[in-house]
Amino acid sequence: MKPFLKLKDYSVSGEAFELLLDEDLQMLVTRPQPENLNPYYESETYISHTDADQTLADKLYQRVKSFSLWMKIRLINTYANRNKSLLDVGAGTGDFLVAAKNNGWSVDGVEPSRDARLRSREKKMELLPSMGELPEKEFQVITLWHVLEHLPDLEKQIAKLLRHLADEGVLIVAVPNYRSYDARHYKEFWAAYDVPRHLWHFSRTAIDKLFAKHGMKVVRTSPMVFDPYYVSLLSEKYMTGRQHFFRALYRGTLSNISGWLTKEHSSIIYVLGKK
Incomplete structure (x- = not known):
């Protein structure tokens, strides 16, 4: 694997890490990968585990979350059958599953964080x-x-997950895209690298190749259009020490425009089915 970028953990430890490029998969790999990642999640700023609503970034995240929940429910309803059974892995504080249950889904969820549970x-x-x-x-x-x-x-x-997927079922995966405009602009300060909590960093090619090995194919993609604004707000803080709201708004908008032109959005939802 080739060296790609040196960066650090800006949100918790301040430790240095490196991203290596897997040229076959077109995926970046975090090095080193700590054996025990739990201390890197132990922060009041880790928003998906805390429901925080303190900083400007927190408030933006929480305001957008309700609309995002509606969009997610609309997406999964597209693939509902009589069963309407849903598993959410990494369920955080449970908001998505609550919304799905209220929409008639039978739900199960997995979340390693005790505080989030x-x-x-x-x-x-x-x-x-x-x-x-x-x-x-x-x-x-x-x-x-x-x-x-x-x-x-x-x-x-992935293999373990797919053992729980019905033959006509779908796997829905949302991940950041390191080939997006905002990733290229912020470089080592791009908040969506979030090392070492993010162990892998995907491109569209990486998702195609990774899941093809498991007999899966991408049947649909869609952008998460709010993500570049939130990510840019954090990235501005990491790069300058301040959350420059209008700069983040500008960069997030440029990222969305670039994404519509190139299909390289800041974050992408992939819907995968069995071949």
Whole structure:
């Protein structure tokens, strides 16, 4: 693998890391990958585990979340059958599963973070701590919203997930795209690299090739158009020490325009089915 970029963990530890390019898959790999990642998630700023609403970035994230939930529900409803069974991996504090349940889905969720599971429980949504705790059942839809990049032993985890996917079911994966405009602009300050919590960094080619090895194909993609604004806001802070709202708005808009022209959006939702 070739050296690609040197950067650091801006949100928790300040430690230095490197991204290496897997030229075959066109995927970046974080090095080193700590054996114990738990300390790198132990931060009040890790928003998907805390429901934080303190900083400008937090407030933007929370305001957009309700609209994003509606969009996610609309997407999974496209693939509903009589079963309407859903598994969400990396469920955070459970908001998506609560919304899906309210829309008639039978739901299960996995979330390793104890704090996030406790917050989910407050919303009457019980989550399992690991995939190993799942019952022996298949699901019509399995979702990973910005989760695939966090999974150690990536190939094994994908194989494990697919054992729970019904033959006519779909796997929905949302991940950042390191070939987007905002990634190229912010370089080592791009917040969506989020090392070492993000172990892998995907391109469209990487998703195609990675899942083809498991008998899956991409049947649909769509952009997450709010992501470049949130990511740019954090990236401005990492690069300059301040959250420059209008600069982030400008860069996020340029990223979306570039994405529509090149298909290289800041974050992309992939819908995958069995070949």
